[in-house]
Amino acid sequence: MPAKTQSTPTADAMADEVLIGRLRSYASDVLAPMAPEYEEDARFPDEVLRFLGKGGLMRLAYPPVTAAPDTSANPDASSMNFYESIEILSTGWTAVAESLHLQALATHGLAHHSGEDLRAELLEDMLSFQKIGGNCFSEPDAGSDLSSLTTQAIDRGDHFVLNGTKSWVGHAPVADLLNVYCRTGGQGIAGISCLLVDARTSGITIGAAEPKMGVKSLPTAQVRFVDVKVPANRLLGRKNRGMLIAAEVFHKGRLGLAACANGLAEAALNTAALYAKQREQFDRKIIEFQGISFMLADMSTQLAASKALTRHAIGETGSPGALLLASQAKLFATDMAMKVTTDAVQVLGAYGYTRANPVERFMREAKLLQIIEGTNQIHRATIASHL
Known part of the structure; x- marks a missing residue:
């Protein structure tokens, strides 16, 4: 050859x-x-x-x-x-x-x-991050079900008039631009459009940052729109076809969340392994005890599998099975990160439960990744629908 x-x-x-x-x-x-x-x-x-x-x-x-x-x-x-x-x-x-x-x-x-x-x-x-952006999907009564959106934008020809409330908007307190998914047509996903709105436009009220359990330095808040005028040229894509943009964003979002989860789990594994190689009990390093070493071995194996699945899903973007793979990668990686960070706390024992070590923070952060970009229950339903 x-x-x-x-x-x-x-x-x-x-x-x-x-x-x-x-x-x-x-x-x-x-x-x-x-x-x-x-x-x-x-x-x-x-x-x-x-x-x-x-x-x-x-x-x-x-x-x-x-x-x-x-x-x-x-x-x-x-x-x-x-x-x-x-x-x-x-x-x-x-x-x-x-x-x-x-x-x-x-x-x-x-x-x-x-x-x-x-x-x-x-x-x-x-x-260049000179302007910071955010995505406005969820509402107080509409989370994963975007077909239930009630935020409305009325077309006035040269501008839209936007009214409604969005919840869980990442970057909201620091954002300059907001992608607002709103209803411009009939019911269901067919009547949704996406408007790119200046966050400091008159009629926009941004609430206080939510007191989250983890990832607290990335602020999340509610955004309210009252008779907000949005120029017509800020319509992204076609009117009433905003879900086409949303679907692409969701796909990228799931892949990115999987990557975040893999990095977080790697940090937890490295912290736990280093501690286990230094901590002594009964005149031995605790990594020499099978109960600890097997736990670390499982953490390492699950992380390797998650990285492989994530890279495969990224490489298949544009293929017929891309959406399924993205859901599988997000589900597997974030569940893996939750397990690995929890086990890292266990390896460190009482020290892992204090703020003196980062693994307790890792565990709190991993929980968020199981929820955002579609809860893992939603992704299980998506995956099951392909079987």
Whole structure:
């Protein structure tokens, strides 16, 4: 058989690899030491995210384009590297990884479904984190069931008049732009549109940040719209076809959440393994006890399996089974992270239950990942429907 020929990496690919290599040390040396204080104070790491934006990390998700790209195409190496970057950042600080991920999701409609003038006006600021975005999906009475949305936008020709309330909006207290999914037509998902709204427009009230159990430095709040005027050119995609954008965002969201979960679980495993190699009981390192070593072995195996499934799901974007794989990856990775972080607390024993060690925070953060981007019960239902 002839020898396989290896393709020469492009300059962009090599630059991406250098960037990812730097992220590893940045996550461990900078983010991990910062996280406890910021999480305790529920302080948004604005300077960190602007630094990452200025460094070009968002461009892995949205390489420069001259026209709206084909969203059905398989991801290139740059896109794969973006998910790997989220995973790496999550080993140091989940809130930063999730905020970067959320920014990418909030940029999707603008990058892929807006007019060239709007992209020219706003896309660069979103990619550099000069403007922060958020997605307004859920409502007080409509969570996973988007067909029940009641937030309404009335078309007045040159503008829309927006009324309603959105809940659980990530970035809301710090956002400059909001993707608002609202009803512009009849009932069900067929009557939903997406408007890109300036967060400081008259008639918008943003509530106080929710007192969350974990990921407290990424603020989440309720947003109320009362007779908010939105220019007609802020309609993303086609009127009454906003669910097409939402479906793409959900797909990317599930893959990003899986990457975050993998990074979080890796941090928990590393912390537990290091402790087990140092802690002595009965004149032995506790990692020498089978009860501990087998627990760590299972944690490592589950993490490896989750990473493999996540990478496979990312690589299959655009294929017929892409949506199923994304749900499977999100479900498996976040359940795995919950189990691994819980076991990490167990390995550290009483020390793991105190705030002196990060594993108790890891466990609280893992629980959030099982809930957002569709609860894991919803994903089980989605997966079952494909069987």
